[in-house]
Amino acid sequence: MDVNGTVAEGFEPVREAFAANFTLLGERGAAVAVYRDGHRVVDLWAGVRDIDGAAGAAPWERGTAQIVRSATKGIAAAALLLLHQRGVLDLDAPAGVYWPEFKAAGKERTRVRHLLAHRAGVPVLDRPLTPAEAADPELGAAAVAAQAPVWEPGTDHGYHAHTYGWLTGELLRRVTGRPVGEWVAEEIAGPAGAELWLGLPAAERGRAGRVGPADVPESAGGLRIRPKRAVAEAYAAPDSLTRRAFAAITPVADENDPGYRAAVLPASNGIATADGLARFYAALIGEVDGGTRLFTPETMELARAEQSAGPDRVLVTGTRFGLGYMLHGAASPLLAPGSFGHPGRGGALGFADPEHGIAFGYVTNGFRPGVTADPRAQALVRAVRAALA
Template sequence: MVDVQGTVADGFEPVRDAFVDNFARRGERGAAVAVYREGHKVVDLWAGTKDVEGGAEGAGGDGTGGDGAGGEPWAQGTAQVVRSVTKGIAAAVPLLLHQRGQLDLDGRVGTYWPEFKANGKERVLVRHLLSHRAGVPVLDTPLAPVQAIDGFHGPRAVAAQRPVWEPGTAHGYHAHTYSWLIGELVRRVTGRTIGRWIAEEIARPLGLDLWLGLPREQRGRVGRIGPVEAPPAPASQGPRLRPKRSVTEAYQNPDSLTRRAFGAISPLPDENDPAYLEAELPASGGVATADALARFYAALIGPLPSAGPLRSGGRLFAPATLTLARTEESAGPDEVLVVGTRFGLGYMLHGPASPLLGPGSFGHPGRGGSLAFADPDSGVAFGYVTNGMQRGVTADPRAQALVRALRAALT
């Protein structure tokens, strides 16, 4: 029996039930989930072990909350690297710069970053970067992990890269190159790194335990992530439908855009390495608590009761900016993920590849589990983090169980 800590407001008990069920039936090791509604926290739960190596049992391994065989327990302030959930956090920066009149979404990237115009990218627009239409999801020469995090080799490589399709004519998930595209654009416009901008303009004013570039003094709060196998679906559910092609199958082909996009850093970096966590990789390197993710998205869609000195009356996005974030820019077969995907400006939108709460939801999953989004129609913001990375890029079964339970609680 997992020892679940935290609270749920009346009516949101189905979310707690699904959270417990994830440990019992879906291979969860350590995780947290938080939900805000109309700026107020209604779910705040955590359980399991801080490190994935701690095992599948609850805190302490014996339900006592101690440091027994199950490893150090997940605490209220435990944070994890959230992989591509980071993309949704990073996307807020260019949208806020646009909101403040500092960045033209229809302007050419080369206006702000002249070196980027090389090799047929003269007409790439800022909105193409955010909607995965820029045509540079791959690097002809992958970067070593040490190069990927040094702030120099990544921007130089994407600036020199020739597009693999005519920019603006198709979309394909920029799994790693999104880091250097968005990060360098923000640096050119503001003179600050994107991690510093997020810290100064978003995380500190909102009181978020969220970092792009983890401070060394916060290392002790961060659990270790790692792969875990998802248990097979119960026979009673019947055969699982599979798409004609899957990202996993496409990844097996070393020449595919899928393999090349996810292999833009090679070999794959150690995501538990302190150097990786301290780097500012907007595509994959953010560290956050579940509460911070939910609170961040709550601030995108409406005021928070204690939001601090924000510029827009206690909220981050003005109504027009919120519309930009969740208006479809890309839809249909994804050149990298191969299944159909939907993107607004920087955010995945609700759809079969990444089901969120409803048609108006926007957010971003992280490969292997974590998920964060907002649903303006219901006033709900959601954050889920896990240390057990299961196979899959978008619709993780643990996150989806929580989303279904949240949907049921709202009906």
């Protein structure tokens, strides 16, 4: 497999691991980018841009973008934390102060930080939304506002796979009066110079490759690929919180549909280049190429301060969350204990590690079973760790 792009001296292990993903782990098309101390040190891409492309199909190019699924959540979290940084959103206030309708059905004491830390108790919808309904931000917000919590808000945690998008998007709209996709474009992506979108503009549609499932063996190269049995069983059980959380949009949306990509779902349908995802995280922890820094040091520490830890009622494994970000741990290994970021179900990963000055972005067109710890992304993270060592 021909790998395109560059790596800085010392980061050659990342190129080797990226190439091995194609030969050992069935990668079809992907890109990875790494920044160190605000400067790009890895910029690699290879393969075809479309998962269903035949031999000789359009190659992946440097500017190819892909849907990143739940890696979108890290962008949505940054938006709310920036509102807090600017003094217009109180993390300890009840969410109903800003969004009165949300106080319904026993959620009066749900705080803003509970929404960010997957502690709000509303990972499911009693009546799932269709993809068309989910794309209407008013319908999504109304549905989650009316939903009764399945545990007392603030007392436990469980991954809000889809509802997180309506929770964060509507809260931002209530505070700013602006749609979340527009706000992210103007207040995050623009200042950071990051190629990422919540709601893909028509002018950028041609850059986004087609995604799809990737068939994988039980293991490859000594790495386990498929989810653990307990997780798989939870997904299969119709009444489990796991199944219901991921079925809050039913049937499953066609992620290659232009209408779906143009919709704004801050939990699941962001589109980014690998460089865009890495550059976004680089801007959270420092200046990028001498330019904008998004988070103050105080906000950065808030983002990665542990809010939830232990058995996750949705993911049926131990997880750790800060304010909107997954933290380094067994379920979602990142670079080091101080890392914070977010994977996308089936592949994508973005994170930052302030102590090492590292920001990382990986995107792929082939989605694998599982929510966290994709073996291709993990191989790249280990390679970054080796380069630093």
